[in-house]
Each structure stands twice: as C-alpha cells, then as structure tokens.
Amino acid sequence: MNLTLFDLDHTLIPLDSDFEWGAFLVRIGVQDGTVFAQRNAQFYEDYKAGTLDIHAYVDFLTSDLRKHARSTIEAWHARYMESVILPEIHPQALALVQQHQAAGDLCAIVTATNSFVTRPIAQRFGIEHLIATELEQTPGGHFTGKIAGTPSFREGKIARVEQWLTTQGLGWQDFSSSTFYSDSLNDLPLLQRVSDPVATNADARLLQHAQQQGWRTLNLFA
Numbered sequence: 001m002n003l004t005l006f007d008l009d010h011t012l013i014p015l016d017s018d019f020e021w022g023a024f025l026v027r028i029g030v031q032d033g034t035v036f037a038q039r040n041a042q043f044y045e046d047y048k049a050g051t052l053d054i055h056a057y058v059d060f061l062t063s064d065l066r067k068h069a070r071s072t073i074e075a076w077h078a079r080y081m082e083s084v085i086l087p088e089i090h091p092q093a094l095a096l097v098q099q100h101q102a103a104g105d106l107c108a109i110v111t112a113t114n115s116f117v118t119r120p121i122a123q124r125f126g127i128e129h130l131i132a133t134e135l136e137q138t139p140g141g142h143f144t145g146k147i148a149g150t151p152s153f154r155e156g157k158i159a160r161v162e163q164w165l166t167t168q169g170l171g172w173q174d175f176s177s178s179t180f181y182s183d184s185l186n187d188l189p190l191l192q193r194v195s196d197p198v199a200t201n202a203d204a205r206l207l208q209h210a211q212q213q214g215w216r217t218l219n220l221f222a
Contacts, residue, residue, distance in 0.1 A: 002177045008121065010201055011200045014220075016047075025065075058135065077117070108130065110132075111130075112154075116143075131164050134149055182199070
C-alpha cells in the first residue's frame with residue numbers, strides 16, 4: 001500500500017481557502033471591510049514569506065465569528081462553499097485524487113487551514129481523512145480563538161501525520177512509497193519526509209528548490 005498526501009490551498013484548489021473565507025466574510029458584512037481586509041492581506045503575505053504566526057492568525061480570523069451562533073456561521077460557510085469553492089474544484093484535480101484512490105492508496109489532505117473551513121472541501125474531493133489545524137471550541141461549539149493541539153503547519157504537519165497514522169495502526173515503514181503534493185516552501189519539512197515529493201503549482205521558491213533536488217513538478221491549473 002502507498003500513502004498519498006495532498007496539501008489543499010493552491011494545490012488541489014487554485015486559491016487559499018482561509019484567505020478567501022475571510023474575504024467572503026467581508027463581502028457579506030460580517031467583518032469590517034477596510035481593517036479586516038488589510039490585516040488579512042498582511043497575514044497572507046506573512047504566510048507566503050514563511051513568517052506567519054498561525055496562533056495570532058487564528059485569533060484574528062475568529063474574532064468576529066466568536067460573536068455569532070455556530071449555526072449562523074455554518075450557514076455562512078454553506079454560502080461560501082457554493083459561491084467561492086465549488087467553482088474552483090477542477091476536473092484535473094479531482095482526477096489526480098481519484099487516480100490515487102483507484103490505485104488503493106491511503107489518501108489524506110494535510111492543510112494548515114482549519115478544519116471548519118476545509119472539511120466540506122475535503123468531502124467534495126471524496127477524501128475521508130483530513131489533517132488540519134483544529135480550532136479550540138467550548139462545549140457549546142463556540143470558537144475560543146485558540147488552536148487545539150498541534151497546528152498542521154510547517155513541521156507540525158509531520159507530527160500530525162504521524163499522530164494520524166498511529167490511530168490507523170500504521171507508520172511510515174508500512175508503505176511502499178509516500179507522496180506529498182504541495183505548492184509552498186512552508187511544506188518543505190513534510191516534502192522532505194516523504195519518498196516522493198511533488199511540487200504542485202509551486203511558488204517560485206519551492207519550484208527552484210524542487211528543480212535543484214530533482215523532484216517531480218506538476219501544474220494542475222496551467
């Protein structure tokens with residue numbers, strides 16, 4: 001059996017689902033248009049530069065959401081899925097996932113974006129296993145602004161994958177090969193951990209590194 005891991009943002013979909021969720025909340029009037037948009041853009045630039053403070057970002061992104069009932073937030077997310085995400089799920093990305101599933105691979109999405117935003121997206125791809133940053137919640141389901149456990153970000157992706165494999169009764173040694181598709185140099189730790197890293201729709205820094213290392217490259221959205 002082989003292990004196949006997929007990053008999500010700019011890998012399986014040609015956008016950043018976390019950034020676009022924030023932008024959507026601005027458009028429907030939940031977040032302040034000027035202040036929120038500026039800070040959201042700065043956090044996104046920090047992510048691309050590899051300097052994101054993910055704890056500060058989660059606190060920022062959930063600050064206004066914490067004022068609303070969970071059912072209201074879920075209704076907003078359903079609108080976001082229909083208007084923003086579904087038009088960006090492309091046949092070639094679905095085909096890549098289905099190719100690995102048909103081969104009998106154990107597949108998972110491994111993303112720094114939180115599971116509230118990404119679980120419905122993983123379901124649309126038909127991927128059962130999602131390894132994402134988990135938002136801390138009260139017993140009533142309200143977000144606290146904090147992260148529960150290890151964020152699925154940079155080196156944390158390796159830790160979270162290994163935790164998940166343990167729950168499956170598996171380890172790296174149980175796979176003939178392991179593949180990770182990602183677009184970002186932020187994912188270099190996990191790309192270096194698998195046997196078959198694939199720089200997918202890669203940013204300039206990852207593409208340069210991949211070419212130097214002789215890694216496979218793939219562009220799903222050219």
